Amino acid sequence: MRLVIAKCSVDYVGRLKAHLPLAVRLLVLKADGSVLVHSDGGSYKPLNWMSPPANMRTLSPDDVDLETGVVEQWIVQSAKTDDRLIINIYEHISDSSHDLGVDPGLIKDGVEADLQRLLAAQIDLLGDGYTLIRREYFTAIGPVDILARDAKGATVAIELKRRGDIDGVEQLTRYLELLNRDPLLAPVRGIFAAQQIKPQARVLATDRGIECKTLDYDAMRGVDDSETRLF
Amino acid sequence: MRLVIAKCSVDYVGRLKAHLPLAVRLLVLKADGSVLVHSDGGSYKPLNWMSPPANMRTLSPDDVDLETGVVEQWIVQSAKTDDRLIINIYEHISDSSHDLGVDPGLIKDGVEADLQRLLAAQIDLLGDGYTLIRREYFTAIGPVDILARDAKGATVAIELKRRGDIDGVEQLTRYLELLNRDPLLAPVRGIFAAQQIKPQARVLATDRGIECKTLDYDAMRGVDDSETRLF
DNA sequence: CGATGAATGTCGTCA
DNA sequence: TGACGACGTTCATCG
Numbered sequence: 001m002r003l004v005i006a007k008c009s010v011d012y013v014g015r016l017k018a019h020l021p022l023a024v025r026l027l028v029l030k031a032d033g034s035v036l037v038h039s040d041g042g043s044y045k046p047l048n049w050m051s052p053p054a055n056m057r058t059l060s061p062d063d064v065d066l067e068t069g070v071v072e073q074w075i076v077q078s079a080k081t082d083d084r085l086i087i088n089i090y091e092h093i094s095d096s097s098h099d100l101g102v103d104p105g106l107i108k109d110g111v112e113a114d115l116q117r118l119l120a121a122q123i124d125l126l127g128d129g130y131t132l133i134r135r136e137y138f139t140a141i142g143p144v145d146i147l148a149r150d151a152k153g154a155t156v157a158i159e160l161k162r163r164g165d166i167d168g169v170e171q172l173t174r175y176l177e178l179l180n181r182d183p184l185l186a187p188v189r190g191i192f193a194a195q196q197i198k199p200q201a202r203v204l205a206t207d208r209g210i211e212c213k214t215l216d217y218d219a220m221r222g223v224d225d226s227e228t229r230l231f
Numbered sequence: 232m233r234l235v236i237a238k239c240s241v242d243y244v245g246r247l248k249a250h251l252p253l254a255v256r257l258l259v260l261k262a263d264g265s266v267l268v269h270s271d272g273g274s275y276k277p278l279n280w281m282s283p284p285a286n287m288r289t290l291s292p293d294d295v296d297l298e299t300g301v302v303e304q305w306i307v308q309s310a311k312t313d314d315r316l317i318i319n320i321y322e323h324i325s326d327s328s329h330d331l332g333v334d335p336g337l338i339k340d341g342v343e344a345d346l347q348r349l350l351a352a353q354i355d356l357l358g359d360g361y362t363l364i365r366r367e368y369f370t371a372i373g374p375v376d377i378l379a380r381d382a383k384g385a386t387v388a389i390e391l392k393r394r395g396d397i398d399g400v401e402q403l404t405r406y407l408e409l410l411n412r413d414p415l416l417a418p419v420r421g422i423f424a425a426q427q428i429k430p431q432a433r434v435l436a437t438d439r440g441i442e443c444k445t446l447d448y449d450a451m452r453g454v455d456d457s458e459t460r461l462f
Numbered sequence: 463c464g465a466t467g468a469a470t471g472t473c474g475t476c477a
Numbered sequence: 478t479g480a481c482g483a484c485g486t487t488c489a490t491c492g
Contacts, residue, residue, distance in 0.1 A: 005329045024331045043473085047334065104253075104254055243470070
């Protein structure tokens with residue numbers, strides 16, 4: 001990994017075009033050819049970047065005719081697409097390289113899959129007498145997150161989200177339409193379950209006769225005793 | 232901006248939990264308190280991070296009881312949420328700070344807004360005799376990208392996307408439902424226009440009587456002579 | 463490979 | 478500030 005602090009301007013040409021005026025920035029060059037251009041603020045997203053795999057050519061004013069004041073030009077070309085990043089360097093402020101080795105990678109806990117596993121194990125959170133039919137119930141248009149049966153024996157399709165938005169309601173609506181064509185299952189009700197449900201999504205769901213259920217992941221995790229410290 | 236190369240392990244606790252085992256990584260500390268943890272590969276997304284605004288406390292083994300081998304512990308706490316990043320440093324390899332100043336920011340060209348402007352100017356791309364009613368036609372459930380009239384005088388609602396996906400078709404469907412309740416406008420047809428339309432989206436749109444139109448941004452840009460070199 | 467859906471999404475805009 | 482939609486979304490999974 002090479003780290004460069006430099007006064008530079010940057011142009012991107014590819015899916016769109018973008019331009020960064022002259023300023024001092026951090027340039028990160030990774031082993032796979034990817035390049036990040038960061039300022040001293042904002043979140044993790046760089047001002048501009050090139051995704052791997054990519055190749056970089058370095059041009060000097062001796063080789064090519066460059067704009068006045070440019071001491072070096074980097075041309076970063078994507079190996080797969082015709083996206084290209086052009087960095088004009090006006091002043092090198094710092095330049096260092098480091099050998100980092102391969103990273104063992106990230107271990108996560110608490111994503112939608114975990115939520116689904118927990119709700120399947122605690123299906124009675126949805127109401128007394130609920131029983132699990134199965135998780136990831138496959139249909140022609142994709143898998144229903146959870147299929148269950150309520151106390152009266154009626155089928156219930158559950159769509160799970162961490163954040164409940166309109167498109168999640170649309171998704172569940174499509175599933176319900178399809179499932180209700182199956183005489184063995186019909187009538188099928190829908191439950192939209194999420195840690196947080198947006199007002200518009202709640203309105204749309206209610207309007208379509210879909211029940212909304214807010215989930216408390218921490219509480220669900222606390223109940224599940226198999227869920228003892230991952231790390 | 233402070234750049235640290237260090238052998239470290241990282242834990243994130245917040246909306247979910249995540250853990251990074253011991254390895255050599257780049258740690259970027261920005262002026263607004265944000266922190267990025269990068270490996271020497273992958274795209275621009277860090278392995279782990281903290282969004283601004285945030286505050287960092289540095290603990291040493293003299294102050295607190297730390298794990299064996301930890302020479303320093305950073306606790307990065309989000310100022311707004313209770314998200315927290317804990318970085319255990321086992322070895323400092325490099326440490327430098329640089330004053331970057333404020334960045335002038337990015338200038339873009341070719342996003343959906345540009346596409347909309349071009350299509351409004353070249354509305355006859357949709358068919359002979361089309362005329363523009365207006366862009367960003369406001370409704371109770373959001374703005375319709377473009378409202379036009381066809382050669383026969385019928386109203387047409389156009390949803391524009393760079394990449395046409397199912398949710399775009401759903402969006403247009405909601406607009407059409409609403410617009411068709413207005414006796415002054417009804418009947419309103421829909422056109423789903425995008426640079427690229429996914430097969431499933433095309434099927435859904437066609438099934439609902441919505442016309443699909445693929446747009447060539449470069450060609451549209453070439454026709455529009457006001458669109459002379461932005462930079 | 464392409465298609466599909468989640469994401470600690472992030473980022474802008476506008477009420 | 479919160480809701481909403483775009484994004485060079487990126488990312489993993491699955492066919």
